Amino acid sequence: MHELIVAPFLTDFLVLRPGSTRGLKVPQHRYLELQQAARNRDPFPAWLHDPVRAQWGVDLTGRSANDALLVREVSEYGYARASYEINLGCDYDCPHCYLGQKKFEGLPLEKKAHLLDIMRTAGVVWLQITGGEPLIDRHFAAVYARAHELGMMVAISSNGSQLAKPMLLDCLTRRRPYRITLSVYGATADTYDGFTRNRGAFNRFVRGLAAAREAGLPVRLNIIVSDTNAHELDAMKALADAHGFPHQVYTNMSPTIDGSGEPLPTQAADYLRKRKPFTGCNAGHTFFHSDPFGRASICKVGRDPHVDLMREGVEGLRRLGGIADSLMLRTGGCEGCSLSGTCWTCRPLAKLYQEAKAQRETYCQHGGR
Structure with a gap:
């Protein structure tokens, strides 16, 4: 190794x-x-x-x-980072989730391995494995080990519910990840279990935190603030500090990936933050996202048009830069906007807000004007 x-x-x-x-x-x-x-x-x-x-x-x-x-060999494709939704299924049923309907679907293991080979050829060094909940995927350990063997620095985004399981701990300590990012939904069982709609979830999460700390795993916590757990914000921060893990606080919810607005009412109005101006990104040019079926898009938000890597192979990524440029054009009511240079959201995200019929002030500086 x-x-x-x-x-x-x-x-x-x-x-x-x-x-x-x-x-x-x-x-x-x-x-x-x-x-x-x-x-x-x-x-x-x-x-x-x-x-x-x-x-x-x-x-x-x-x-x-x-x-x-x-x-690692020099790649002619120039993609340094990627994220991979190994499966959209999840053991939680959180009301804020951007995925909407969560189906346990994905590729068989041999095609998952082939997808990783394509990513390696594309030049991917940093890979984020996400979901859904990646740690409940039956192929997670094999996929994680394969990505490590290919020379990728692997990060994992998880809810932490499975992190105390010995098999997973053994997998993650033998081949250590670059980072594990865990979401926090409450500081008490009543609040956490109520938010995730999963009885016993808080106790499993806390056991996962303790196991990760004992194993010295590189954990970072994302504290998710909603209308039902905002009263425990300070306690969630204290929970992170007690385990010695750095944390970030997230308050602004996004529509689902199909433009549905169900997550938006879960926002805690008094905690919403003003977004920083969107100044551009490398999505589609040096970064790409893959869904569970190997369909590559510029990111998790701008999913269409996409490139079917299982059908086209790595060569299909040559089209992704052009797709990114077309998706970033100000369309759908944003053409000619005088504030476009300091807009809070990228065009693909603004499109989802518009499809969700969200209040304009949640994503646009024009607000109700």
């Missing part, structure tokens, strides 16, 4: 260690030197010893580069 990865990342070359947020940047000629050392089974070059020891406490003395280093 490799201990280090050397990988092209956009215009840079990085030395990474699975499970660590730290990295080293090296020039291209050093990347090529490491590539050659791994091919020839040569020892690690001397110039790398001290930086690796200082960064991660790893001693490379006398070790073959081939034994401990995985070298």
Whole structure:
């Protein structure tokens, strides 16, 4: 099992260690030197010893580069990041969920592995595995292990309900993730179980937090504030602090991915935050999202048009940049807007709000005007 990865990342070359947020940047000629050392089974070059020891406490003395280093090839497609909805199914039934109807659907394991191979060829170094709830997918452990073997830095977005299970803990401690992001829906069983509409969910979540802390897993908490749990905001923050995990607070709900507005009434009006101006993103150009069937889109929001990677293969990604540019055009009532340079939302998200018939002030600076 490799201990280090050397990988092209956009215009840079990085030395990474699975499970660590730290990295080293090296020039291209050093990347090529490491590539050659791994091919020839040569020892690690001397110039790398001290930086690796200082960064991660790893001693490379006398070790073959081939034994401990995985070298990622330069990709002609230029995608550095991706997210993968392994399954839309979930063991919770939260009213705020952007997924809407949650079906347990997806690819068989061999096609999941093929999708990961396509992502590797596309150049993906950072991969987020999400859902639904990814940890309940029967193929999660195999998919996670495969992504790790391909030299990806894997992040997981989860509700944490399964995190205390020994099999999953063993999977995540043997091949450590880059980050695990867990959503928090309450600080008491009554509130948490009521929000998730799942009896016993809070106790499973807290056991997961304790197990993750004991295992030293890199957890970050997303505190989700709604009209039914806002009274426990300070207690949710205290829960995060008690476990020593950093946290972020989210208050603004989005429509479902099919433009339905069910999540919007769950917002806690007194806690809504003014969004920062949207200044552009690399969605569709250096990042893409895949749904459970291998349909690649520019992101989780702008899902159509999409590219069927199972049918077209990696070559289909060459069309994604053009799709991204077309989706970002100001259309559907936004043409010629004098405030477009400081708009709060990207065009695909604004379109979902419009389809959900949301109040304009929730996504537009014009408000009720």
